[in-house]
Amino acid sequence: MSKDISIKSGANLALTGVASKEIEIAKHSSTFAIYPDDLFSLIPRMMVKEGDKIKVGTPIFHDKNDEKIIVVSPVSGIVKSIERGEKRKILKVVIDKDGNEKIGYEINEKLTKEKIISLLLESGLWSYIRQRPYNIIARTDKMPKAIFVSTHSTAPYDVDYDFIIKERLDDFQNGVNVMSKIISKPITLTTTANKESIFLNLNNLEIINIKGKHPSGNVSFQINRINPINRGEYVWVINPEDMANIGSFFRTGNFNPTRTIAVSGSSVKNPKYYKTLIGSKISSIIPDSAINNFKGNRYINGDPLTGCKVNSDGYIGYYNNILSVIEEGDKYRMFGWLPFKDNHVPSFSRTSFSWLLSKNKKFNTNLNGEERALVVTGEMEKFFPMDIYPMQLLKACMMQDIEKMELLGIYEVIPEDFGLIDYSNTSKIEAQEIIKDGIQLMLKEVG
Amino acid sequence: MNFIRKNLDRIKKPFEKGGKLEKFYPAFNAFETFLFVPNHTTKSGSHIRDAVDLKRTMVTVIIALIPALLYGIYNTGYQYFIQIGLDFTFLDAFLHGLYKILPMIVVSYVVGLSVEFGFAVYRGHSVNEGYLVTGLLIPMIMPVDMPLWMLAISVIFAVLIGKEAFGGTGMNILNPALTARAFAFFAYPTYMSGDKVWVSEASNIDAVSGETILGSLAAGQNIDYSSMQMFWGSIPGSVAETSTLFVLIGAAILLYTGVASWRIMLSSIIGASLVGYLFNLWGANELMSFDWYNHLIIGGFAFGIVFMATDPVSAAQTQRGKWIYGFLIGGLCILIRVFNPAYPEGVMLAILLMNVFAPTIDHYVIQSNINKRKKRWEKLKVKTI
Numbered sequence: 001m002s003k004d005i006s007i008k009s010g011a012n013l014a015l016t017g018v019a020s021k022e023i024e025i026a027k028h029s030s031t032f033a034i035y036p037d038d039l040f041s042l043i044p045r046m047m048v049k050e051g052d053k054i055k056v057g058t059p060i061f062h063d064k065n066d067e068k069i070i071v072v073s074p075v076s077g078i079v080k081s082i083e084r085g086e087k088r089k090i091l092k093v094v095i096d097k098d099g100n101e102k103i104g105y106e107i108n109e110k111l112t113k114e115k116i117i118s119l120l121l122e123s124g125l126w127s128y129i130r131q132r133p134y135n136i137i138a139r140t141d142k143m144p145k146a147i148f149v150s151t152h153s154t155a156p157y158d159v160d161y162d163f164i165i166k167e168r169l170d171d172f173q174n175g176v177n178v179m180s181k182i183i184s185k186p187i188t189l190t191t192t193a194n195k196e197s198i199f200l201n202l203n204n205l206e207i208i209n210i211k212g213k214h215p216s217g218n219v220s221f222q223i224n225r226i227n228p229i230n231r232g233e234y235v236w237v238i239n240p241e242d243m244a245n246i247g248s249f250f251r252t253g254n255f256n257p258t259r260t261i262a263v264s265g266s267s268v269k270n271p272k273y274y275k276t277l278i279g280s281k282i283s284s285i286i287p288d289s290a291i292n293n294f295k296g297n298r299y300i301n302g303d304p305l306t307g308c309k310v311n312s313d314g315y316i317g318y319y320n321n322i323l324s325v326i327e328e329g330d331k332y333r334m335f336g337w338l339p340f341k342d343n344h345v346p347s348f349s350r351t352s353f354s355w356l357l358s359k360n361k362k363f364n365t366n367l368n369g370e371e372r373a374l375v376v377t378g379e380m381e382k383f384f385p386m387d388i389y390p391m392q393l394l395k396a397c398m399m400q401d402i403e404k405m406e407l408l409g410i411y412e413v414i415p416e417d418f419g420l421i422d423y424s425n426t427s428k429i430e431a432q433e434i435i436k437d438g439i440q441l442m443l444k445e446v447g
Numbered sequence: 448m449n450f451i452r453k454n455l456d457r458i459k460k461p462f463e464k465g466g467k468l469e470k471f472y473p474a475f476n477a478f479e480t481f482l483f484v485p486n487h488t489t490k491s492g493s494h495i496r497d498a499v500d501l502k503r504t505m506v507t508v509i510i511a512l513i514p515a516l517l518y519g520i521y522n523t524g525y526q527y528f529i530q531i532g533l534d535f536t537f538l539d540a541f542l543h544g545l546y547k548i549l550p551m552i553v554v555s556y557v558v559g560l561s562v563e564f565g566f567a568v569y570r571g572h573s574v575n576e577g578y579l580v581t582g583l584l585i586p587m588i589m590p591v592d593m594p595l596w597m598l599a600i601s602v603i604f605a606v607l608i609g610k611e612a613f614g615g616t617g618m619n620i621l622n623p624a625l626t627a628r629a630f631a632f633f634a635y636p637t638y639m640s641g642d643k644v645w646v647s648e649a650s651n652i653d654a655v656s657g658e659t660i661l662g663s664l665a666a667g668q669n670i671d672y673s674s675m676q677m678f679w680g681s682i683p684g685s686v687a688e689t690s691t692l693f694v695l696i697g698a699a700i701l702l703y704t705g706v707a708s709w710r711i712m713l714s715s716i717i718g719a720s721l722v723g724y725l726f727n728l729w730g731a732n733e734l735m736s737f738d739w740y741n742h743l744i745i746g747g748f749a750f751g752i753v754f755m756a757t758d759p760v761s762a763a764q765t766q767r768g769k770w771i772y773g774f775l776i777g778g779l780c781i782l783i784r785v786f787n788p789a790y791p792e793g794v795m796l797a798i799l800l801m802n803v804f805a806p807t808i809d810h811y812v813i814q815s816n817i818n819k820r821k822k823r824w825e826k827l828k829v830k831t832i
Binding site: 231233300305330335345364367372425 | 451452480482483484485486487488489491492493494495496497498499500501502503504506507510573575576577615616617618703704705706708759760762764765766769813816817819820821823824827
C-alpha cells in the first residue's frame with residue numbers, strides 16, 4: 001500500500017556534471033579521517049591517543065554530553081594524528097589504515113528493542129541516526145514517534161538511491177526490520193512518484209510517493225506533510241545507505257562503513273559513482289588528474305547548496321553521498337548587475353534570460369553581489385513548501401527570540417531546508433547559518 | 448576592462464583595511480561594485496548563488512520608471528506650450544520638459560546620495576541601492592514648478608527621518624519617496640496644490656487653467672478631459688504620474704520580472720473599483736458620481752499602486768497580508784478623494800497610512816499561522832515555552 005502526496009512550489013537546479021549511472025570501486029585509501037564537525041552539535045571527547053592501534057569498530061570519541069553516543073573507526077590501523085584548532089577544538093582524527101581487523105558482535109536470533117538499542121549504541125551505528133528536531137544525533141533518552149527514510153532525492157547532484165541500494169536490498173530490508181522493532185510500527189519510506197522503485201516490494205514499510213521539485217526531497221518537508229513534529233515529539237531520519245549498513249551489521253555482527261559517493265560537478269572529467277568507505281581520502285577516489293583545471297575548484301562534501309567545503313587533500317564526510325567539485329568564482333564581472341546582462345550566470349529570476357539558455361547550467365561559487373538588508377519579500381516562500389513563514393522565522397533567529405522561534409516552527413526545519421533560499425535570495429542572506437545558530441540556541445536554552 | 452580593473456585595484460589600496468582612507472571604504476566600494484560585480488566567493492551556506500542581487504532588482508525598477516519619466520518630460524513641455532498658446536513640435540515640448548525636470552533629478556540624486564554615502568561611511572556599512580529608485584521617484588511625483596531648494600529639503604527629510612532614523616534601507620516604515628512628497632505637501636502647501644503649480648511656469652502666465660482633474664472635481668467644477676486623455680496622460684499633474692498608459696508599460700516590466708507584487712497591484716485595483724462603484728451608486732456630488740473606472744486612470748493612482756504601494760520594505764510582507772494591504776490602499780484612496788476635498792490626491796495618504804498599518808496586518812496573518820500550530824499542540828497537550 002502506498003500513498004501519494006504532492007509538494008508544490010520549489011524548483012530544481014539543473015547543473016552540468018551529474019554523475020552517470022556507473023559504479024566503480026574506488027582505489028583503497030591509505031589514510032582515513034573523521035571530522036567531528038560533520039556531527040552537528042556533538043562535542044568530541046577522545047577515547048584513543050595518537051599511535052593507538054585500532055580495529056574496524058573501535059570507538060574513537062564519544063559525545064561530551066552523552067557518553068553513550070560514540071563514533072567508531074571505519075578501518076583498522078593506527079591513529080596517526082588528532083588535529084586541533086583554536087581552543088583545542090578537534091578538527092579531525094586521521095587514521096593510517098593497516099590490516100583488516102574487526103570488532104565483532106554476537107547477534108542473537110531474538111532481538112528485543114532494548115537489545116537493538118544497546119547494539120546500535122555499542123557499535124557506533126547510533127551516530128547514523130539523526131533526530132528531528134534539530135538534526136542532531138538521536139538523543140538516547142528520547143524515543144521517536146516515527147522513523148523516516150527518504151529515497152526521493154531532489155537536491156542538485158543528489159544520488160539515485162535505487163541505483164546504489166539495488167545490490168544491497170537484503171541488507172536494507174534487514175535494517176528496516178530491525179529499526180521498525182524500535183518503534184513497533186513500519187518505517188516511513190518516501191519514493192519519487194511515477195518512478196519504478198526497488199523499495200516498493202519491501203516489508204515493514206509505509207511507502208509514500210512524493211511528487212515535487214526541490215526541496216521536496218528534504219525530509220523536513222516530507223515530515224511536515226506526513227506526520228508534523230510538535231513540541232516534545234521526535235522523529236528519526238536515516239540515510240538509505242546507512243540503513244543498509246545497519247542491516248549488514250545485524251547480519252554479520254561487524255560494522256560495515258560502506259559509502260557510495262556520487263562524484264559530481266562541472267569540473268569533474270568523468271562524473272560517476274564510486275564505492276568506498278566512510279572517511280576515505282578524496283584523492284584516492286578522484287586523483288587531481290580527473291579534474292579539469294585543477295587549481296581553481298572548490299571541493300564540497302555534499303551538494304553545492306548545503307554541503308561543507310573541504311580541501312582537495314581532505315577526506316569524505318561522515319554522512320554525505322555526494323562529492324561536488326565546481327569552479328571557484330573569484331572573478332570580476334563588469335556591469336554584471338545590469339538586468340539581462342551576463343545571462344550565462346544561472347538565475348531563477350526573470351531579470352535574466354538565463355532560463356532561455358540550455359537546461360543544464362554551469363555554476364561557480366561567486367556570490368554574484370553583496371550582502372544587503374532584507375528588502376525583497378515573498379521570494380523565500382517560493383522555495384519553502386511548508387506552512388511556515390521562512391523570513392519571519394529567520395528574523396526571529398536573528399533576534400534570538402526563542403519563544404517566537406518555537407511558535408514559528410523551528411522544530412520542523414533544519415539548515416539544509418534553507419539551501420534554496422540561500423541560493424535565490426536577492427539580499428544574499430546566509431539563511432542556513434542563521435538557522436544553524438538558531439538551532440544551537442534552542443539546544444542550549446531549551447534542550 | 449582589464450585596464451580599468453588594474454587601475455581600480457591600484458586606487459583601492461588606501462581604502463582597504465589598515466590603509467589611510469579605510470574609513471571611506473564604503474564610498475569607494477559603492478563605486479567599485481557599480482563598475483564590477485565583485486569577485487567575492489561564498490564563505491558559508493550555499494556554495495552557489497543566483498545572479499540576482501539588490502542592484503539588479505533596483506535597476507529593474509528604474510528601467511520600469513523610464514517610460515513614465517520620458518512621457519512626463521514631454522507632457523511638461525506640452526502643457527506649457529498649449530497653455531501659452533504657441534505652436535510647438537514634439538522636440539520643443541520634450542526639450543522644455545528636460546530643461547525643467549533634469550535639474551530636479553540631479554538635485555534629488557546629489558542631495559540624497561550625499562546623505563546616504565555620509566551615513567554609510569559613518570556607520571561603516573555598504574551603500575544600499577534603495578536610493579537609486581527613491582531618488583528618481585521623488586522628482587517624478589512633485590509638481591514641476593517646485594523650487595529646487597524645497598526639493599532638496601524634502602529629500603533630506605525623507606532620507607534622514609523617513610529612512611536612516613529607522614536604521615536604513617530595509618528598516619523604514621514609510622515609503623521614503625512618499626515621505627518626501629508628504630513633507631513638501633504639508634510644509635509648502637501653496638507649492639503643492641492649486642491651479643498654478645502643475646503647469647510649467649504657470650505662475651508667470653495669466654489665465655492659466657492648470658488645475659488637476661481631482662482638484663477641479665473637489666472644487667465642484669466640471670472637467671472637460673475625455674477618458675482617453677486621462678489614460679494617455681495629456682493632462683496637468685505631478686511630473687510623471689499623469690499617463691496611465693506609460694505607467695502600465697512600467698507595470699508590465701515589473702510584473703514580468705517579478706520585481707513588484709502583482710497581488711498588491713491587483714488588490715488595489717479591486718479595492719478602488721469596488722469603493723468607486725459604491726460611490727457611483729450613491730452619487731451625492733461630483734466626486735461621488737465620477738465614474739469608478741476613471742478614478743483608476745486619473746491622479747496618481749496608477750503611478751502610486753504600481754511604483755509606491757509595491758515597495759516591498761514598507762508594504763505588507765506576507766502574501767496574504769499583501770492582498771489586504773493592497774485592497775485597503777485602493778479603497779482608502781477613493782475614500783479620501785471623495786470625502787476630503789482638501790486633499791484631492793488620495794493615493795499618497797492612502798499608501799502612507801497603509802505603510803503604517805502593514806506591520807499590523809502581517810502580525811495578524813502570522814498570528815493565525817502560529818495559532819494553527821498551537822492548536823495542533825493543544826490537541827496533544829504540549830506545553831509551550
